[in-house]
Amino acid sequence: MYSIQFPDMVSSVSTKIVQDHEATAQNLKLLLLSDRGALFGDPYFGTLWRKLIFDQNNEILRDIIIDDVLTSIETFMPQLLTRREDITVNSDRYSVTIDIKALNLLDYQTDMYSIKLMEDEIE
Numbered sequence: 001m002y003s004i005q006f007p008d009m010v011s012s013v014s015t016k017i018v019q020d021h022e023a024t025a026q027n028l029k030l031l032l033l034s035d036r037g038a039l040f041g042d043p044y045f046g047t048l049w050r051k052l053i054f055d056q057n058n059e060i061l062r063d064i065i066i067d068d069v070l071t072s073i074e075t076f077m078p079q080l081l082t083r084r085e086d087i088t089v090n091s092d093r094y095s096v097t098i099d100i101k102a103l104n105l106l107d108y109q110t111d112m113y114s115i116k117l118m119e120d121e122i123e
Helices: 020-032 059-076
Strands: 002-004 017-019 087-091 095-104 109-119
Touching: 002 020, 017 020, 020 059, 020 095, 020 109, 059 087, 059 095
Parallel strands: none
Antiparallel strands: 002 017, 087 095, 095 109
16 A cells, blocks of 8 residues: 655655555544544545544543544545454543554554544643
């Protein structure tokens, strides 16, 4: 699998390309950090977790975020196979991280993806 490198997309003479595991990790990160409706032409691309950011932090909110992430992965990243039990949301005081264990169907290797959804450093 090949993908255009983001945010460093072009050099002076060519387009920068990433492949295999790096491309899958980059595409997953871009999917999860995109708001739903941000992609022109596809109003369902992205996730809704930013709309839930000010809700009460409890197990129900974590379940809603996990369901939304799982639905987005199943819809827009068919090369990844994951289960609901393999997605965890960890929140610290000022950061939210999501850990996803998934089987990559391109090379049949299980990978662990850890993506920071939100990070704020308060001094």
